[in-house]
Amino acid sequence: MNLKDLAASLGLSQTTVSRALNGYPEVSEATRKRVAEAALRHGYRPDSRARSLATGKAMAVGLVLPMTARQEIVNPIFADFVAGAAETLASRGYDIVMSLAGEEEQTQIYRSMLSKGRVDGMIMQAPLTGDRRIGLLKQLGMPFVVHGRVSDHDDEYCWMDIDNRHAFHTATDHLLDLGHRRIALLNGIEAMDFAHRRRDGFLEALAERGLTADTALMASEAMTEHYGHREAARMLRLPDPPTAFLTSSLLVAMGAQRAIASRGLRMGLDVSVVTHDDGLSYLPNGEPDAPIFTATRSPVHDAGHICAEMLLRLIDAPQTAPFHTKLEACLVLGPSSGPAPNL
Amino acid sequence: MNLKDLAASLGLSQTTVSRALNGYPEVSEATRKRVAEAALRHGYRPDSRARSLATGKAMAVGLVLPMTARQEIVNPIFADFVAGAAETLASRGYDIVMSLAGEEEQTQIYRSMLSKGRVDGMIMQAPLTGDRRIGLLKQLGMPFVVHGRVSDHDDEYCWMDIDNRHAFHTATDHLLDLGHRRIALLNGIEAMDFAHRRRDGFLEALAERGLTADTALMASEAMTEHYGHREAARMLRLPDPPTAFLTSSLLVAMGAQRAIASRGLRMGLDVSVVTHDDGLSYLPNGEPDAPIFTATRSPVHDAGHICAEMLLRLIDAPQTAPFHTKLEACLVLGPSSGPAPNL
DNA sequence: AATCATCCTCAAAGCGCTTTGGACACTCGA
DNA sequence: TCGAGTGTCCAAAGCGCTTTGAGGATGATT
Numbered sequence: 171m172n173l174k175d176l177a178a179s180l181g182l183s184q185t186t187v188s189r190a191l192n193g194y195p196e197v198s199e200a201t202r203k204r205v206a207e208a209a210l211r212h213g214y215r216p217d218s219r220a221r222s223l224a225t226g227k228a229m230a231v232g233l234v235l236p237m238t239a240r241q242e243i244v245n246p247i248f249a250d251f252v253a254g255a256a257e258t259l260a261s262r263g264y265d266i267v268m269s270l271a272g273e274e275e276q277t278q279i280y281r282s283m284l285s286k287g288r289v290d291g292m293i294m295q296a297p298l299t300g301d302r303r304i305g306l307l308k309q310l311g312m313p314f315v316v317h318g319r320v321s322d323h324d325d326e327y328c329w330m331d332i333d334n335r336h337a338f339h340t341a342t343d344h345l346l347d348l349g350h351r352r353i354a355l356l357n358g359i360e361a362m363d364f365a366h367r368r369r370d371g372f373l374e375a376l377a378e379r380g381l382t383a384d385t386a387l388m389a390s391e392a393m394t395e396h397y398g399h400r401e402a403a404r405m406l407r408l409p410d411p412p413t414a415f416l417t418s419s420l421l422v423a424m425g426a427q428r429a430i431a432s433r434g435l436r437m438g439l440d441v442s443v444v445t446h447d448d449g450l451s452y453l454p455n456g457e458p459d460a461p462i463f464t465a466t467r468s469p470v471h472d473a474g475h476i477c478a479e480m481l482l483r484l485i486d487a488p489q490t491a492p493f494h495t496k497l498e499a500c501l502v503l504g505p506s507s508g509p510a511p512n513l
Numbered sequence: 514m515n516l517k518d519l520a521a522s523l524g525l526s527q528t529t530v531s532r533a534l535n536g537y538p539e540v541s542e543a544t545r546k547r548v549a550e551a552a553l554r555h556g557y558r559p560d561s562r563a564r565s566l567a568t569g570k571a572m573a574v575g576l577v578l579p580m581t582a583r584q585e586i587v588n589p590i591f592a593d594f595v596a597g598a599a600e601t602l603a604s605r606g607y608d609i610v611m612s613l614a615g616e617e618e619q620t621q622i623y624r625s626m627l628s629k630g631r632v633d634g635m636i637m638q639a640p641l642t643g644d645r646r647i648g649l650l651k652q653l654g655m656p657f658v659v660h661g662r663v664s665d666h667d668d669e670y671c672w673m674d675i676d677n678r679h680a681f682h683t684a685t686d687h688l689l690d691l692g693h694r695r696i697a698l699l700n701g702i703e704a705m706d707f708a709h710r711r712r713d714g715f716l717e718a719l720a721e722r723g724l725t726a727d728t729a730l731m732a733s734e735a736m737t738e739h740y741g742h743r744e745a746a747r748m749l750r751l752p753d754p755p756t757a758f759l760t761s762s763l764l765v766a767m768g769a770q771r772a773i774a775s776r777g778l779r780m781g782l783d784v785s786v787v788t789h790d791d792g793l794s795y796l797p798n799g800e801p802d803a804p805i806f807t808a809t810r811s812p813v814h815d816a817g818h819i820c821a822e823m824l825l826r827l828i829d830a831p832q833t834a835p836f837h838t839k840l841e842a843c844l845v846l847g848p849s850s851g852p853a854p855n856l
Numbered sequence: 857a858a859t860c861a862t863c864c865t866c867a868a869a870g871c872g873c874t875t876t877g878g879a880c881a882c883t884c885g886a
Numbered sequence: 887t888c889g890a891g892t893g894t895c896c897a898a899a900g901c902g903c904t905t906t907g908a909g910g911a912t913g914a915t916t
Contacts, residue, residue, distance in 0.1 A: 172872055183896045188874060198894065218628040219562045219571070220872035223901045228562070230610070235592075235599060244814075246795040248592040249578075256578060256613035265631065267573070268609040270599035285561040287902090288608065395767065396797055396805075421796065424738065424767065431774045452589040453764065454739055462739075471587075515902055526866045531904060541864060563902035566871045630872090 171212045180208055191216070222287065230265040231481055232289040243392050245296055246421070247470045250450050251317065254474025255293065262482055264290075291485045293317060293477050299363045313484040317477050318364050319494075328484055330477050330495040334364045337466040337499040338371030338416065341444045344464070344501060345414045346379055349510035350442060354387035354405050354412035356398055356422050365390065368418060368446070387412050398425020406433050406441070413510045414442040420453055423463050427506070442507040446499065461504035468499035514555045523551055534559070565630065573608040574824055575632040586735050588639055589764070590813045593793050594660065597817025598636065605825055607633075634828045636660060636820050642706050656827040660820050661707050662837075671827055673820050673838040677707045680809040680842040681714030681759065684787045687807070687844060688757045689722055692853035693785060697730035697748050697755035699741055699765050708733065711761060711789070730755050741768020749776050749784070756853045757785040763796055766806050770849070785850040789842070804847035811842040 177187045182205070190197045190205035197205075208214075222228050233255070235248060256266055267289050291313035294303060297320045304327055307314045319329040345353050355372050358365040369390075376383055386408065389401040398417060405412055406429060417423040423445035430441045437443055442464075447455050449469030456462035476495055484490065520530045525548070533540045533548035540548075551557075565571050576598070578591060599609055610632050634656035637646060640663045647670055650657045662672040688696050698715050701708040712733075719726055729751065732744040741760060748755055749772060760766040766788035773784045780786055785807075790798050792812030799805035819838055827833065 173874095174872075184873080185875080185897080186895055189895090192874085196894065201894080215628050217566070217630040217872050219566045219630040220901090221628075221874075223560070223562045223566060223903090224872080224874040226901075233611075235596060243794040244592040244596045246589070246592060246793075249587040249589060252611065253578060253587045253613060256611065260613050266611040268576075268595070268599065268611055270596060270603050285558045285564075287560040287562040392795070394795055394797055396799060424771075428770070428774070431771075450589075451586040452735070452737055454737055456739060516904095517902075527903080528867080528905080529865055532865090535904085539864065544864080560902050563871090564904075566873090567902080567904040569871075 171214050172217065173214075176205075176209060176212060176214050179212070180205060228287055228290045229263055230267050230289045231259060231478070231485075232267050232269065232292040234292070234294060235268055235270045243394075246393075246419075246450065246453075247448055248295070249452075250448070250469075250471045251295070251474040251477075253451075254471040255478040256474070258475050258478035258482070264478075264482070291315075291481045293481055297363050298361050299366050301363070313481065313488050315477050315480045315484060317473060318362075320363055321366070324494075325492060328480055328492050328494065330473060330480055330497070331364075332468045332473070332497040332499050334367035334499075335371035335374070337446065337468070338368040339375045340371075340499075340501055341416055341446075341464075341466050342372050342375035345416065345442060345444060345507065346375065346381075348414075348442065348507060350414040351381065351510070352384065352387065352410065352412045353414045353416055354402070355383070355389070356401055356415060356417040356426065357388070357390045358393045358418040360390045365418060372416060393419040393422050395421045395425040395428075398422035399429050400425070402426035402429035403433070406430070406435070412441070414444070414507070417443065417445040420445055420447050420450070420455055420463065420465070423465075423506075427463075438505045438508045440511055442510070444507050447502070455502070456504065461502050462506060464504045464507035465502045466499040467502045468497055473497070514557050515560065516557075519548075519552060519555060519557050522555070523548060571630055571633045572606055573610050573632045574602060574821070574828075575610050575612065575635040577635070577637060578611055578613045586737075589736075589762075589793065589796075590791055591638070592795075593791070593812075593814045594638065594817040594820075596794075597814040598821040599817070601818050601821035601825070607821075607825070634658075634824045636824055640706050641704050642709050644706070656824065656831050658820050658823045658827060660816060661705075663706055664709070667837075668835060671823055671835050671837065673816060673823055673840070674707075675811045675816070675840040675842050677710035677842075678714035678717070680789065680811070681711040682718045683714075683842075683844055684759055684789075684807075684809050685715050685718035688759065688785060688787060688850065689718065689724075691757075691785065691850060693757040694724065694853070695727065695730065695753065695755045696757045696759055697745070698726070698732070699744055699758060699760040699769065700731070700733045701736045701761045703733045708761065715759060736762040736765050738764045738768040738771075741765035742772045743768070745769035745772035746776070749773070749778070755784070757787070757850070760786065760788040763788055763790050763793070763798060763806065763808070766808075766849075770806075781848045781851045783854055785853070787850050790845070798845070799847065804845050805849060807847045807850035808845045809842040810845045811840055816840070 173184050173187060177184045186197060187205050190202040191209060259266060293315055295317045297316055297318045299321060301320045304320055304323060308327060315328040315330060317330055319331045357369055360366050360369060373383055387405055391397045402415060402425060415426045417426055423443050426443050427437050430437050435441050444464045447465035447467040449467055449471060455465055516527050516530060520527045529540060530548050533545040534552060602609060636658055638660045640659055640661045642664060644663045647663055651670060658671040658673060660673055662674045700712055703709050703712060716726055730748055734740045745758060745768060758769045760769055766786050769786050770780050773780050778784050787807045790808035790810045792810055792814060798808055
């Protein structure tokens with residue numbers, strides 16, 4: 171049942187039916203009611219393509235599924251981020267069109283998005299340092315916002331990011347204040363821009379106290395539990411082991427926790443752990459009021475919300491100058507961090 | 514730059530340009546080359562809506578982001594599943610349109626998918642026992658395949674599922690063979706069909722050896738690490754604690770592992786743990802050759818592949834009778850399970 | 857020279873919707 | 887009685903593509 175048929179069955183023109191359905195004022199209340207009722211009865215649904223073609227709006231935004239750089243690992247953040255974004259978008263009638271950023275050439279990846287009309291804008295995730303996709307998107311003239319950012323070109327596009335440098339600076343300060351001097355950093359892959367910033371924040375905080383990092387206490391890898399376990403275990407076996415771990419995700423922290431426990435040490439007493447916590451719904455940091463890990467927390471679900479909100483704003487007014495949102499992660503104190511031993 | 518302009522700039526008709534671009538034989542090789550070259554130079558991209566309207570194919574499939582029943586928890590499986598599906602779909606030129614299954618009425622949820630023409634078919638995930646969405650999809654006459662299934666109406670629609678009952682039967686047998694008699698089940702939410710089946714497999718295996726389950730050793734909740742920890746810790750404090758845990762996800766197993774360790778017990782020696790492992794890329798079960806947990810393994814990434822493949826088949830031939838894929842999970846042996854103590 | 861395949865190309869009719877620019881009937885004040 | 891104003895409705899022109907049914911060149915065949 172299309173508009174033509176519906177109009178015919180009502181003895182009205184397509185124009186009138188369309189207007190009645192879309193709430194235009196040029197239609198009498200009686201007619202509108204009659205049309206609405208018939209549409210419901212016949213299960214009429216406008217064809218989104220036709221409507222989109224006529225209006226010029228796709229009512230959809232594109233999202234590229236990020237794969238952690240060069241790894242076959244799907245970003246665990248994705249599900250919560252997209253859930254957040256989807257809530258906002260759905261409430262405004264927008265759909266999400268997903269593509270997979272695989273190994274092929276970037277240009278090729280954005281192929282389907284680019285086929286004009288599929289989407290009104292895009293959200294880009296997990297930018298690498300010096301990511302070239304941003305140039306590509308700008309060149310295409312499609313509205314987009316980046317979740318995260320690329321250091322060099324901060325002000326040329328819209329982004330939403332947490333202050334990763336500040337977060338890790340704060341976290342490091344926290345450990346330094348507790349008397350820790352040998353602090354290990356279990357970071358994510360530092361080709362990712364956020365991991366790079368976190369490392370900077372860590373080093374900065376150390377430097378401010380006149381400390382230099384021990385490269386033997388720094389690791390950078392895809393953020394799995396196994397990685398956290400392996401590296402923490404290795405570091406704890408060192409002649410001069412760390413008294414604290416700063417990790418980039420809850421999974422890594424859990425791995426570190428396991429390494430600490432299996433060495434007969436007590437987390438929070440013998441060895442401290444501070445982590446970043448993306449607030450993933452399926453990976454909560456203890457009970458809401460009783461966190462297990464001391465953490466810099468910033469729910470990625472909220473990030474999804476905000477990115478979507480920004481993108482919709484940009485779509486409504488494509489010519490506005492680039493704008494940004496920077497979120498501060500808050501430091502949540504848990505039992506996993508405590509005074510450095512031997513003090 | 515649209516087809517009309519491109520044709521004009523070449524002094525050709527739209528027909529010829531369209532045919533040249535889409536590989537129809539009625540165009541001379543010379544013309545085709547000339548057209549392709551001009552299209553590239555002008556950065557011409559066909560409008561997907563217009564093309565879709567003309568061909569009747571949307572070249573996209575719908576995917577509903579599942580939320581674990583009544584919980585605000587995003588299914589951690591989602592990211593890997595969708596990555597798998599996206600690979601297959603992308604290779605065939607299909608996009609993915611996502612919607613969020615929120616709290617509203619189901620009918621409302623499928624709204625955008627239903628607006629005709631958005632998608633050619635759908636993949637439904639995480640069905641509940643007696644899920645009504647299936648009836649809805651059937652009634653709509655849109656091709657769909659279900660990841661998982663709903664017990665009562667197995668043969669009325671296409672589904673892909675792992676043999677959850679058999680997997681948990683096997684896992685339970687494994688523990689029984691090792692001499693365990695008090696086995697705890699840390700299951701997912703049993704409103705989910707798969708969790709229900711797992712429980713059945715567990716109980717069946719016990720029954721076959723003349724054992725009955727102790728309800729104090731059975732829990733059912735959203736599958737988080739915290740849940741695994743809390744429930745395992747509680748059960749280990751019982752007067753007659755379990756000697757083995759059977760858990761529904763790696764995260765839960767990790768929680769149990771933590772509970773075991775913090776009680777000063779050794780996993781695999783004092784207490785065994787067997788889990789189901791969805792093979793999530795960001796949550797590997799140890800090293801590829803050295804798993805940590807004994808597990809029934811079935812990568813959800815592959816499930817995504819298969820579901821997509823099935824859906825494409827269904828889209829190509831919508832009238833075929835419902836067909837199914839049942840995958841067997843394989844039992845991976847790790848150091849987390851061993852002979853029951855006191856034997 | 858006329859006929860006929862064989863290529864290559866085209867004009868035009870959709871696909872299903874929105875939207876522009878009236879048309880028609882009716883009311884109301886002058 | 888007229889003109890303007892108002893409230894409803896409509897025909898038709900797009901939106902950008904694919905596809906049908908023909909048409910104009912060629913060169914080969916009669």
